[in-house]
Amino acid sequence: MAQSTPSYDALTQTYDRLHKLEHLQSIAGWDQAALMPPGGAEARAAAMAEMAAVLHRLRTEPALREQLTKAEQESLSDVQRANLREMQRDWRLHNALPEDLVQRAHLASARCEHAWRSQRPANDWSGFLENFRPVLALAREQASHLSQAFGVSPYDALLDTYEPGMTAARLDAIFGDVRRWLPGLIARVRERQAHEVVLAPKGPFAVDAQRQLCERVVRELGFDFAAGRLDVSTHPFCGGVPEDVRMTTRYRDDEFLGSLMGTIHETGHGRYEQNRPRGLIGQPASQARSAAIHESQSLAFEMQLGCHPGFVARLAGRIAEAFGPQPAFEPENLARLLTRVKPGFIRVDADEVTYPAHIILRYEIERPLIEAEIEAEDIPALWDTKMQELLGVDTRGNYTDGPLQDVHWPAGLFGYFPCYSLGAMYAAQWFAAIRREMPDVDARIAAGELAPVFDWLRSRIWQQASLWTTDELARRASGEALNPAHFKAHLERRYLG
């Protein structure tokens, strides 16, 4: 017999309404980044801020507090109880923030992000600072509210919004360990690759052909184009809604691997979203577990699978079909291209070995920035010092390829960057588990049989959504909570094996 759960039911109705309204906010956000002409920017920012206020009011309706308490006493199934836990988390996060602060933060970051789009190519750091200072001030204000509500440090509070359970202390340990072995590993790989002959693909590469190639690969990776799109934006991302996933990439006609691999990356995000449990859609428990788990999917696609020698050999054929054959497209050369390690300026263009250095740098800047130990003006000098220290490159005066390269800070996202490297670590952990369970998986990938990998990800990650805490999800999927040793082992196996 069905139990009577009036408070829980009322909560699910509120979250269903939020889901529907957030649908419009998501699509408008995607449009803003992918299609909107500049004249619409001011009005769009105001519209989205107004909607953010509407959503905030729904999440802070006084009735919710009592419903959350009463629902605790109702007879709930395990799934309902997990959903209630996620509702409580969502409620705590949003009720720590005053409505006008949420609205001001949305407005400031929309303005800053829009201006950043032209300030970045213009290398205009001082112009950027004007819009960025209010974004930072509002992020600190938000962090301070969250910090007081949860009794953790301001940065931990922001981190927790993307990566529940993660802390600066845990990151210090994880990244501290990486700092110990990464420089040596980079040096050994660079030495080993020093005399490798790698042919560069000869362009130009027609954008239309690139688009067709990307769409073909995305389709072969299982993305459902009847429930999503692939378009173009300055900073590639995966947005939209689970029922209509909007991925973006960007094309240059002198280079195609960046957009191809970037598209494969977004496809990992896209498939996670398209495969969240449909029966729970609209409910917090159906959400992707965390930012790092999301990145573990995009990096599983881009790095574990996309740079897998067996996958690369098949990709080489697709590339030759798209642009005509050339020696650079031979499988072995392509694999060398995709695993070439070279310290550089740009995070999104970085190889998987130097990538963690970019993240550690951002973590070491954004944590003190939020804790008000440093100011926005201090970023460039710190950036220059740390890039020199971690990767030996000189970034002085080059803001375009320095602190202006990412959309995150202009958009008011602090605490997100660490999730990329945590995602790389989880991705390595998933593939280590897949190999233990399916010893022939590498041969199957080489044979073009990707279904076993997708089935594993679907059942262990995508369909599990937020039914468990992150640590529990990882344990159920792979037998243990986050263990960065798998990432180190993956790099050593692929680059020094």
Next chain:
Amino acid sequence: MAQSTPSYDALTQTYDRLHKLEHLQSIAGWDQAALMPPGGAEARAAAMAEMAAVLHRLRTEPALREQLTKAEQESLSDVQRANLREMQRDWRLHNALPEDLVQRAHLASARCEHAWRSQRPANDWSGFLENFRPVLALAREQASHLSQAFGVSPYDALLDTYEPGMTAARLDAIFGDVRRWLPGLIARVRERQAHEVVLAPKGPFAVDAQRQLCERVVRELGFDFAAGRLDVSTHPFCGGVPEDVRMTTRYRDDEFLGSLMGTIHETGHGRYEQNRPRGLIGQPASQARSAAIHESQSLAFEMQLGCHPGFVARLAGRIAEAFGPQPAFEPENLARLLTRVKPGFIRVDADEVTYPAHIILRYEIERPLIEAEIEAEDIPALWDTKMQELLGVDTRGNYTDGPLQDVHWPAGLFGYFPCYSLGAMYAAQWFAAIRREMPDVDARIAAGELAPVFDWLRSRIWQQASLWTTDELARRASGEALNPAHFKAHLERRYLG
């Protein structure tokens, strides 16, 4: 000294919020028609229905009634008083309808419209009927509520939502007059054109070249692409927001004039929206005056200007540049092509002489449909009879090119169709006024000087927005309220002159 107007000010804040939230609804609606993959349809319909409910709740907040009454007593400027009048109209319209009815109607029409997109090409009338019956039932229910609230007939109540002040009695007189002279005029024009030699353009016409041609013409017609876009959808329309106008068209590679002239049509709508008084944006008085006045702009662009022999001569050059020269692109031949009168199935493809027949037919079906004098099942037989009677064409069994051809009824829009012909009449009236004031305007158009026409439209129509009633707007612009004699004179001058 500024007067204290607390109630009026509170109302402007509510309308400002509505404007911002409607921004998201508009962009999502445009996306739905232009870009959305089929898998997103159900979720989008649900999201937009939820948003419609939010907007409805804002418009029916109990405080508004008292604010509207109190604002009447406040010391308001003429513009504020006009704005208050439009707020009252908006309030009356929306407070006549229960929230759940609004939501059910949005959901039903979104579903029906989505299914119609595949049912139309499949000629699937019976499949369409299943989704259309609830749309009609809900439209009648809405009409009944509005009818009771305003003390007018159900159809007049719907008509008034698009065309304030218009009634079926007034339409009966206007369309009754057209019925008297139109068949004779069509016959005389057909006789005169019977032995005219008209060369058909030879295709195919590359869609990319068409797109570039359309964008060039749209730009030359003054549309601001920094605050708008031109994309593709099944049924061309002009949507978006005044700050970011989204026009659509559709391309076929065997024919280009339809999409070119359709795009010119939408540009009229687009410029009206882009030029609404910016200081009032968000307030009801800044809205376009009515559907017929809106259509008077699109038809001023498409018919009065777009088919003007002086404009056509210049357009001919653009066309030859787009597709290469051919005899059919000679100015005189192109003018004959654009003024060729031929009864046909499709309203949007109709010439301006037979077009009113399509409207009269729809008016004569949708009025009794809403008044429950006939049912949805009766449409095809009536359609066949009236098409035979008005235009002498046989539509039996051809639903695709018959009652399934328009998006209006599937989308729940009843009372809109008459506005197209009223718009054609107003457009002729504007150009008659322009010619009286600027006797050399035809020579200036032929010389490519379009600014005088645009300046007239901007100052007399666009910038006047809803500051006056429709009749007063027309009197201030052209010296008289709607006078259909200008339309008849225009047709006689162009087709028999």
